[in-house]
Amino acid sequence: MRTLHHQWLDPFSRKVRIALAEKKLAFEMVAENAWEESSDLAALNPACDVPVLVDSNGAVLSDCTAIAEYLDECHLEPPLLGTELLVRAEVRRLVGWFDVKFNRDVTIPLVGEKVFKRQIGIPGGPDSNLLRIGYGAIREHLDYIVWLVERRKWLAGETFSLADITAAAHLSCVDYIGDVPWDAFPQAKDWYARIKSRPSFRPLLSDHLPGIPPPKHYADLDF
Template sequence: MRSLYHHPLCPFSRKVRLVLAEKKLEFDEHVERPWECRPEFAALNPAAEVPVLVEEGGTALADSTAICEYLDEAFREPPLLPAEPMARAEVRRLVGWFDAKFHHEVTRGLLGEKVIKRLSQSRAEPDSRAIRAAFSAIHEHLDYIGWLTERHSFLAGSSLSMADIAAAAQLSCIDYIGDVPWDRHHGAKDWYARVKSRPSFRALLADHLPGVPPPRHYADLDF
């Protein structure tokens, strides 16, 4: 059986979980706390980061983009990248936007400072300046989602793509800690409601980390 090493509050793990679920691929789950630096885990991925997908046959794949591209190539239905090269480039540009820019400007400042530092028993205090910067930066990203979805139902076109999955993976982590200002961003909220109501999202909405309970609206499809 295929196995996924992941952490419930890792957005890159969530990206892979969503792709596996969209493609209806079954897998065993192993929750990994990468900050524990288990030697057995580092043997699977020298970067010692989640997610890691171990395919039947035992090959370990690491790096969420490498895993998602692999899954889209090896298991074609439903395709999560369009067929035409320039359209694929636009989806991948948006994946890069959320994986790198959103993660750097928002996710690290909110989830990283407020939750992961505590979970990993880091000796560093949460950086209040980083938290404030992230609370400020999230608005521009939600506006951008609203702007994109004025043009199409999904971020890069009329159907769900890897771009929506990358964006929803980051946002769902921030929503788990109740920090998305949905009420000020109706376009982004409508888009997230569409993505959140897909069957592929169910496992994410059932996540419940001991000591870090999600707010009540987190699993509510009518939030």
């Protein structure tokens, strides 16, 4: 059996959970607190972070991009990176967009301030300046999603791909804390509703962090 070492509300872990489910690969999950020095993650991954996948053959893999590419190379169906060279480049460009830019502009300022800071035990509550930055930036990123889905069925083209998985993994973390202004971006909401209805995405909608319940619409397919 595969084991995924993950962290709750970590978008990089969520990406791998969705990719495994899209490939119909069974796995167990072990929750880690990557910020704790006593964590035994270091023995699995010198970067001491999640996700780490221990594959059924015993191989230990880390870095969410390396894991997703590995899964796509080992298990060809369904292809998550597309089959044409330029589509694959577009999928990877958008994976980078969400894992670097969206993460820096939105996920860290909002989820980092409201959830991770509290979990780590940093006193003082969220930094209002960072929250303001995150609230502004998410609107620009939703605008970009709208621009893309006005031109394509899915973010990188006509086929569901790792670009959709990556974007939805980040947005789902922000949605868990109720900070996605869906109603102002109906085309982005429609795209996300299509992702929410996929069987691979359903388990994420059941996540419940102790002491931090999600808003009612989080798990609602008709939100």
